[in-house]
Structure formats: C-alpha cells, structure tokens
Amino acid sequence: MPANLHRMAVLAAQKAYAPYSNFPVGATIRTSDGRVYSGCNVENVSYPEGWCAETSAIAHMVMDGGGEIAEIAVSAPKMDSITPCGGCRQRIAEFGTPDTLVHLCDKDGVVESIRLADLLPKAFSKL
Ligand code: THU
Numbered sequence: 703m704p705a706n707l708h709r710m711a712v713l714a715a716q717k718a719y720a721p722y723s724n725f726p727v728g729a730t731i732r733t734s735d736g737r738v739y740s741g742c743n744v745e746n747v748s749y750p751e752g753w754c755a756e757t758s759a760i761a762h763m764v765m766d767g768g769g770e771i772a773e774i775a776v777s778a779p780k781m782d783s784i785t786p787c788g789g790c791r792q793r794i795a796e797f798g799t800p801d802t803l804v805h806l807c808d809k810d811g812v813v814e815s816i817r818l819a820d821l822l823p824k825a826f827s828k829l
Contacts, residue, residue: 707732708807711777714740714755721745727755727778729786731762733769756790760797771798775805775812783813791822 707730714728722745730740741758756776763769771794778784783806786794794802800819805812 707738707773707775708777708805708811710738710740711755711775711807712779712809714742714759715777715779716742718742718755719744720752722747722749722752725778725780727776727784729755729759729774729776731759731774732772733763734772735769737763737766737769739763739766754787754790756786757793760793763797769797771802773803773805773815774798775807777807777809779809782808785816785821791818792825794818795822795825795827 710730711728714730715726718726720726720743727743732738739759739762741755741762743755745752774794776784776786785806795818798818802818804816804818804821806814
C-alpha cells in the first residue's frame with residue numbers, strides 16, 4: 703500500500719460533516735491504474751439522508767472517469783479500526799474485485815487489511 707493512503711484517509715476524516723453522530727470517517731481509494739481519491743461522511747438533519755466516507759470517495763472516482771478499486775483505506779479517529787458498513791461493502795464491490803484490499807486504520811496506520819471477498823462473501827451480483 704502506498705504509505706500515504708492511510709494518512710490521506712485520516713486527513714479526509716478531518717473534512718467530515720458529522721454534526722449529528724459526531725463520528726467523523728475518512729476513506730481513500732487507490733485505483734488499479736494508480737489514481738487516488740478521498741471522501742468523508744456527510745450527514746443530514748434528516749438522519750437517513752447522510753452518506754458514508756467510502757461513498758464520497760467512490761463518487762469522486764466516478765466523477766473523474768471511474769475505475770477499478772485496487773485498495774481502500776478507512777479511518778475513524780474515534781475507533782481503533784472501522785469496517786465499512788454493509789451498503790458501502792456492496793458499493794466497493796461494484797467497482798472492486800474479490801482481491802480489492804480494504805485497510806482498516808487507526809490514527810497511526812493500518813490495523814488490518816482484508817480482501818473484499820472476505821468482507822462481503824457471496825456479494826449480490828446480477829452479472
Ligand atoms: N460511516 C461511514 O462514513 N462509513 C462507514 O463505513 C460506517 C459509518 C458514517 C456514517 C455516519 O455519518 C457515521 O459514520 C455514524 O454512523
């Protein structure tokens with residue numbers, strides 16, 4: 703993993719708009735062709751309308767032409783490590799492969815790296 707992927711996720715969490723949960727999250731993607739995109743969670747007073755950091759990062763990637771997610775680092779400064787929620791696992795799967803690596807981070811670095819196939823076994827696919 704590029705050394706700065708964890709660092710970028712930590713910095714992305716600092717951009718979070720999370721006044722309701724007070725639980726900032728940051729995520730940074732590296733695509734298989736080497737591009738890097740970050741995102742943060744963005745909440746809403748109508749609570750279910752907010753979205754996750756992973757989703758923001760994916761949106762940035764799609765806006766820049768799309769791509770395949772080779773790895774994604776996720777950081778929540780208030781937790782020792784965070785795993786992507788179920789919805790985000792499916793969103794990562796949309797642009798990833800079974801070998802996409804999901805790096806669970808704390809503030810100092812990667813705590814654990816898990817293959818997407820292990821994080822989302824038997825993922826829904828209409829293909
Ligand atoms: N959150 C993320 O951004 N990513 C996850 O994988 C799990 C949860 C956000 C959503 C909400 O803004 C806050 O964390 C508390 O659930």
